Amino acid sequence: MKLTVVGCASGMPSANLAHSCYLIEQSGHSYMFDCGGGATSALRRLAVDTSSISDIFISHAHPDHVSGIFMFLQMEYLKARTKNLIIHVPAEFGLPFEEMLKAFYLFPQKLGYDLEVSVIEDGSDFDDSLLQVRAIENSHLKGHNEFLRSHNYPNRMQCFSFVVTTGDGKLVYSADIGELDDLKDIMSDADLLITEGIHIDLGWLPSLLIKKDVKRCLLTHLPDDFDRVSAKAQFAKLGYTKLEYASEGLTLQID
Numbered sequence: 001m002k003l004t005v006v007g008c009a010s011g012m013p014s015a016n017l018a019h020s021c022y023l024i025e026q027s028g029h030s031y032m033f034d035c036g037g038g039a040t041s042a043l044r045r046l047a048v049d050t051s052s053i054s055d056i057f058i059s060h061a062h063p064d065h066v067s068g069i070f071m072f073l074q075m076e077y078l079k080a081r082t083k084n085l086i087i088h089v090p091a092e093f094g095l096p097f098e099e100m101l102k103a104f105y106l107f108p109q110k111l112g113y114d115l116e117v118s119v120i121e122d123g124s125d126f127d128d129s130l131l132q133v134r135a136i137e138n139s140h141l142k143g144h145n146e147f148l149r150s151h152n153y154p155n156r157m158q159c160f161s162f163v164v165t166t167g168d169g170k171l172v173y174s175a176d177i178g179e180l181d182d183l184k185d186i187m188s189d190a191d192l193l194i195t196e197g198i199h200i201d202l203g204w205l206p207s208l209l210i211k212k213d214v215k216r217c218l219l220t221h222l223p224d225d226f227d228r229v230s231a232k233a234q235f236a237k238l239g240y241t242k243l244e245y246a247s248e249g250l251t252l253q254i255d
């Protein structure tokens with residue numbers, strides 16, 4: 001399988017980068033993971049053939065991971081897409097998302113292609129015989145129970161990491177996480193771990209990568225002014241030399 005980084009900005013908008021969006025291609029089929037703000041412009045810059053995307057997986061409903069989806073649907077409509085599209089969203093976001101589609105005048109009956117919204121729960125499995133995706137709920141949005149209760153908000157605060165496997169290998173896209181513990185059970189023997197660098201203590205990551213035998217680690221979701229050179233040197237000092245940084249258009253072959 002082949003990964004293309006479409007968007008990798010941190011939560012703060014960047015002058016030059018789109019927010020979270022990753023494309024995986026396998027045997028002529030494409031799958032997208034997250035679709036943050038600016039993703040459609042980046043897809044255009046990278047000349048991605050979006051008509052081959054069959055499924056989009058959304059990790060959580062923070063705008064830097066989902067706000068680009070509406071422009072994506074508008075783009076596909078304007079490009080006269082005909083291929084079916086399934087958008088997999090956290091279960092708590094299913095109905096709100098369908099309401100938002102109508103509020104944005106993206107009426108499914110008018111798009112010209114079949115759009116299905118599928119909901120993800122912890123442990124949900126996707127398998128189209130080319131690619132398998134398992135969604136694992138993580139702790140990124142946890143810890144707000146008192147706030148939610150006191151304001152009567154119905155949110156379940158769901159955020160998912162994705163374990164992607166094919167006959168070629170194993171890729172883990174952690175999306176946003178809450179702590180390193182979120183990675184421990186899903187990263188073992190990964191050919192590639194895509195993880196974020198702003199919600200975790202990076203100091204403990206190198207030893208975990210070594211212990212879990214992660215072949216390559218792609219660090220993403222970093223602020224523009226993050227000191228990439230120093231961090232890479234620190235990882236190497238601690239014995240992990242397979243650290244790379246996400247950038248728009250970066251492609252990695254996993255096999």
Ligand SMILES: [Zn+2]
Pocket residue numbers: 010011020062064065176221
């Ligand atoms: Zn984020």
Ligand SMILES: [Zn+2]
Pocket residue numbers: 060062140176
């Ligand atoms: Zn987030």
